[in-house]
Amino acid sequence: VAEFPNAVRAAAESNNPSKIAAHIYELAKSFNVFYNQLPVLRAETEVKKQSRLAICACTAQTIQIGLGLLGIESPNKM
Numbered sequence: 001v002a003e004f005p006n007a008v009r010a011a012a013e014s015n016n017p018s019k020i021a022a023h024i025y026e027l028a029k030s031f032n033v034f035y036n037q038l039p040v041l042r043a044e045t046e047v048k049k050q051s052r053l054a055i056c057a058c059t060a061q062t063i064q065i066g067l068g069l070l071g072i073e074s075p076n077k078m
Contacts, residue, residue: 001027001059001062004023004062007022007023007066008020008066017069021070023066024063024066024067024070027066031059039052040052040053
C-alpha cells in the first residue's frame with residue numbers, strides 16, 4: 001500500500017499504466033496471503049482486529065483508486 005504512490009509516479013513518468021496494474025496485482029496477491037493467514041474478525045484481541053480491519057480498508061481503497069486510474073470500475077462489495 002505504501003508503495004502505491006511510487007507506482008503511480010513511475011507509470012506517469014514512463015507513460016506506462018501497466019505499472020499501476022502490476023502493482024495492484026501484487027498488492028492483491030499479498031493481501032490474499034495476509035487474509036488467509038491471519039483471522040480478521042476472529043482476531044485474538046480487539047487491537048489486532050481493528051488493526052487488521054484497517055489493513056483491509058487501506059488495501060481496498062488502494063485497489064479501488066488504482067483501478068479507477070486505469071478506467072476500470074470496481075465493485076463496492078465483495
